[in-house]
Amino acid sequence: MRFLFRELSRSLVTHWKYNFLLLFELALCVLVVFVLLFNVKTSAESANWYKTTISDAVRYQLNLVEDPSVSSAEIIAAEGSNIISAIKSNTSWKFYSWCETGFGIPFQADGSFSLPAKFESGYEDGVHLESNDELGVQAVKCAYFTPEVFQAYGMTISEGNGFSEDDYTYEEGQPYPVILGSEYKDYYKIGDIIDGALYTQDDSLKVIGFLDSGSFIASPGVNYLLSLDRYIIFPYFTKEILKDGSVMKDPLGGITGAFIAEGTLLITDPTVDVQDEINKITNTYGFPAIQCVQYTGSTIESAEVISQRNVTLLSVLATVICGLSILSIGMILKRRTEKEMLTYGMYMVSGILPRKIYMAILLELMLFAGLAILPAVWLSYYQYHSMVVPPWQLLCISIPILLISTLPVRKLISRVNLDQIIRRKSQ
Amino acid sequence: MSLIRLEKINRHYGAENKQTVILKDLNLEIEKNEMLAIRGKSGSGKTTLLNILGGIDFADSGEYFFLNEPLKLRNQNDAARFRHKHIGVIVQHFALLDDLNAYDNIAMALWADRISPKELRSRVETLMDELEILTLKKQSPIELSGGEKQRVAIARALIRKPDLLLADEPTGALDEMTEQQILMILKRFHEEGNTLVIVTHDDSVASNCSRQIHIRDGQVV
Numbered sequence: 001m002r003f004l005f006r007e008l009s010r011s012l013v014t015h016w017k018y019n020f021l022l023l024f025e026l027a028l029c030v031l032v033v034f035v036l037l038f039n040v041k042t043s044a045e046s047a048n049w050y051k052t053t054i055s056d057a058v059r060y061q062l063n064l065v066e067d068p069s070v071s072s073a074e075i076i077a078a079e080g081s082n083i084i085s086a087i088k089s090n091t092s093w094k095f096y097s098w099c100e101t102g103f104g105i106p107f108q109a110d111g112s113f114s115l116p117a118k119f120e121s122g123y124e125d126g127v128h129l130e131s132n133d134e135l136g137v138q139a140v141k142c143a144y145f146t147p148e149v150f151q152a153y154g155m156t157i158s159e160g161n162g163f164s165e166d167d168y169t170y171e172e173g174q175p176y177p178v179i180l181g182s183e184y185k186d187y188y189k190i191g192d193i194i195d196g197a198l199y200t201q202d203d204s205l206k207v208i209g210f211l212d213s214g215s216f217i218a219s220p221g222v223n224y225l226l227s228l229d230r231y232i233i234f235p236y237f238t239k240e241i242l243k244d245g246s247v248m249k250d251p252l253g254g255i256t257g258a259f260i261a262e263g264t265l266l267i268t269d270p271t272v273d274v275q276d277e278i279n280k281i282t283n284t285y286g287f288p289a290i291q292c293v294q295y296t297g298s299t300i301e302s303a304e305v306i307s308q309r310n311v312t313l314l315s316v317l318a319t320v321i322c323g324l325s326i327l328s329i330g331m332i333l334k335r336r337t338e339k340e341m342l343t344y345g346m347y348m349v350s351g352i353l354p355r356k357i358y359m360a361i362l363l364e365l366m367l368f369a370g371l372a373i374l375p376a377v378w379l380s381y382y383q384y385h386s387m388v389v390p391p392w393q394l395l396c397i398s399i400p401i402l403l404i405s406t407l408p409v410r411k412l413i414s415r416v417n418l419d420q421i422i423r424r425k426s427q
Numbered sequence: 428m429s430l431i432r433l434e435k436i437n438r439h440y441g442a443e444n445k446q447t448v449i450l451k452d453l454n455l456e457i458e459k460n461e462m463l464a465i466r467g468k469s470g471s472g473k474t475t476l477l478n479i480l481g482g483i484d485f486a487d488s489g490e491y492f493f494l495n496e497p498l499k500l501r502n503q504n505d506a507a508r509f510r511h512k513h514i515g516v517i518v519q520h521f522a523l524l525d526d527l528n529a530y531d532n533i534a535m536a537l538w539a540d541r542i543s544p545k546e547l548r549s550r551v552e553t554l555m556d557e558l559e560i561l562t563l564k565k566q567s568p569i570e571l572s573g574g575e576k577q578r579v580a581i582a583r584a585l586i587r588k589p590d591l592l593l594a595d596e597p598t599g600a601l602d603e604m605t606e607q608q609i610l611m612i613l614k615r616f617h618e619e620g621n622t623l624v625i626v627t628h629d630d631s632v633a634s635n636c637s638r639q640i641h642i643r644d645g646q647v648v
Binding site: 002003006007010013014342343345346347348349350351352353354355356413414415416418419422423 | 474475478481483484502503504506507508510511512514516518519522524526527531535536538539544547583587
């Protein structure tokens, strides 16, 4: 052990330039593979999600034929809740829906944002929300959910509680109960009150729970999954108790159109003619037509194929990058070893086994393997606030790369010509 | 009693069609407690013979007996193990490691041994004291004179108390006074009952040895 540690400390100092280059190269490779792995993982999760959650069930996406904001706005607002009730009461399917909304969190006293930009609505699309400067609020991603959404997408609560039946009735003046996406855990805890602007400038939210990391929802009409890790989830209120004690039905009537347009029917009776049933409901209330579009097998299949193709492509890229790193690190190590041959030669002349010299090199490289994963760990925490790819998986990248890269070194050391080395030094 | 016996040792360099014969059917016997000088012209194969004795180079054919046992060195691991047990080597021009100080250049030979740090320090310091280089322990090799470097190289070879000390031109690069000092150290080692083999061009070094052999055309004459 003494030799291993003495040689490690000597080599770290003597070859600091080579070592820095080695570490940089390896860390870069691990970082790139980490990003690729993360995408492979997400892609594989998407494919798996489609397979297990969507593909084995018959679903219909509802589409409002008319634009709810134009001619039929009044009737949609007036009859929206009746339509939803009628759709919900039909036993041939389960109806669930969600729609996006906005909530503004005020800037801090010094004018800076209260939360990182990643929580802002439009962040993923690269939208800057400078217009909010006038209001002094940061618009964050929010959505209303009906109770069935949680079940339909298999969501679980990691901390606190889900929405109770009472939570779907809003009491005027009270904070709105909300469930937060997992990435909010660094900023809020259960029971916190978040002041901000929902309908007025003085609304507030009460945190009752956190969603599990990696919760998704399907974005209707688009073949990708929407991560809820940065979302604030509101219950889709069906009633509101006003301050005077009176009860207002359908307080979200104004957004009923959008809500229906985001609706999904999960079919439980395969014999039902879905479009016909929906037509009957809309005709009863003189409601604009709702078109029902089945999630076709090809839609699901193509989404899955895209995911699988991504997985394959990213895996090939990761393999190529690892291969290139092995070549490059192997060259650096070989060069370093060639420069060290007199030292290694004198070790051997003094009776130190080549095997031990190789072990000292391996020990040094294991140290580099550990250090090389740190940038990826930092990126993971900085960007995703969790170890999206566990450290042991990152070590599974860095260690084999180094082990394979040392093969030429092993050959150099075990086949060393001591006679030549000594004579060269003598000359 | 013979310490080493070489029988029909052959060594050549180069490709098969352009071979340079270095040693040809060489026979040699070295007794225990002998101080042997190997002499010969440049290129006669003195260093090759010394390297074969130390397992630094390998013979193409022939038999090597150490303490009357045939020695089979299949690879560098075997050779290093053999040197670790029996051999100390002083190479030409010292070959000290510049990134280690004088103390570590000597202690390095014990790094792989299972001895306590205290014993290691004591052994190195005692030997450095005997060779009058204890005050130089923190010095880098580039700060040492030729004689001091040679003493460090000798200490490195002696630190594990070998059965056989091999020295290639140990006084080659030294002035006359330093040469005498180094010779005294080697003689003292011999007088303590140890065996030495020295490759040398120097008559005064050779005359201090108990036996001299000459190599010519790859053979002992």
